Amino acid sequence: MVLAKFMDISMLPEKYKSLTQEQMETRIREIKDKLGEELFIPGHHYQRDEVIQFADVTGDSLQLAQVAAANKKAKHIVFCGVHFMAETADMLTEDDQIVYLPDMRAGCSMADMANIYQTEEAWLELTKTFGDTIIPLTYVNSTAAIKAFTGRNGGACVTSSNAKSMVQWAFTQKSRLFFLPDQHLGRNTAFELGIPLEHMAVWNPISGKLEYEGALEDVKVILWKGHCSVHEGFTVYNIQEVRKKYPNMNILVHPECSREVVALSDDNGSTKYICDVIEAAPAGSSWAIGTEMNLVKRLIATYPDKHIISLNENMCPCLTMNRIDLPHLLWALEIIEQGGQGNVIAVDKEVTAQALLSLERMLARA
Structure with a gap:
């Protein structure tokens, strides 16, 4: 099967x-x-300030893809984000609209932790073990191929904003859930919906084995062994240190953080949720935020009336997201201005059709 085509111009x-x-x-x-x-330039919240200043709209990954899809006037969509976001934008936009990624090296380590070959092998083994009792869900932070896999197997996409409602929907379809590629979002969501940790297994794509110590009939959720390298960098130690130094500070984290970190925090939610909470917070309130550093710095600058810090002040920004910089953005725009095409993201029609099934099942419940 042909997956996604990338026109990289060196x-x-x-x-x-x-x-x-x-x-x-x-x-x-x-x-x-x-x-x-x-020309339309969507910019993800985690982008550098030097790039975000030129964004026509900022937001999270799916929000930006939806806004791009709603913009029928733009011929050129220069997506300042990472591969999977540009893929989703290409699938949701019209055939005559062209999606570009300024730097083809701007990938996502989490999305890359689940490739289609590993996923098909896992599905074969899991259905041998559990029969026709499993429905797949994929985080939108996944490749077009993985979205297509969930689409053709009756599943759907989820975002960090709607993960709870989509997991609830999944359990109306089948008795077991296969959640990929981020184990932490899957575990945190299922736990908050009342599923005990001891009913969750982990599929290890490297060993090709299910990691679980109990009776197989007790498994309700199967989590792909993937994670976000940024959000996994927030630790229990970070929380303990903030509690010591700032006893009255609110700790707000993204659900891509580990279960232990989410459990010890005061609140957790999507990137949009974090932004909304900080915007609505009273002046003088104090916040330690566990998410990507570029966004945290932007929140600090935007709300000087509030005391905001990073939960881990030694964290680096998302390295792959930060590959989009001013030189690459200008390069992409000058190629367009000159009538050329470079770094075009174009997803195969068959993959698009199957992936859209997954996206549309989610959007129907938005």
């Missing part, structure tokens, strides 16, 4: 490495003005 030309920030910003504004409504 590495960043040398000329972009010698431009000043002011020169690049000036050129980007010129191109945006010239192309007008034909």
Whole structure:
């Protein structure tokens, strides 16, 4: 099966490495003005400030793809995010709209932890063991191929915002759930819905084995052994240190953090939820936030009337997301301005049709 096609036009030309920030910003504004409504730039919350200043809209991954799909005027969609986000945008937009990723190295380590070959092998083994009792759900932070897998097997996509409602829906379809690629979001969501940890197993794609010590008939949730390298960096020790230093500080984390971290926090939720909570919080309130550093820094700058810190102040920004920078954005825009196409994200039609089944089952319950 052909999966997703990427038109990569090699590495960043040398000329972009010698431009000043002011020169690049000036050129980007010129191109945006010239192309007008034909150009649309979505920017994910985790992008650098230097890039986000040129975004026509900011948001989380699915929100940006939906906004891109609703924009029928834009011919060129330059997605400032990572591969799977641009793939989703391509699948949801019209055939005559072109989606670009400024730097093809901007991937997602979590999405890459579940490839289609491993997933098909896992499904074969799991259905041998559990029969026709399993429904797959995939986090939108997954490749188009994995979305297509869930689509053709009766499953759906989930976001961190709607994971609870989608897990509840999944259990109206089958008695067991196969959740990939992020074990932490799956575990935290299922636990909050009342499923005991001892009824959750983990599928290890490296060993090709189910990690579980109890009786197999007790398994309700099968979690893919994947994770977000950023959010797994927040630890119980970080929480203990914040509690010591700031006893009255609220701790708010993303559900991609481990179960232990979520359990010890005051609240958890999606990127959008975190932004909304901080916006609504009273002046003078104190917050330690467990999510990507670029967003935390932006919240600190946006709300100076609140005391905001990172739960782990030694954390780095998402390294793959940060591959999108001013030189790559300008490069992508100049190619478009010159009538060329480079770093185009184009998902195979068969994959798109199957993946859309997964996305549409989720959107129908949004």
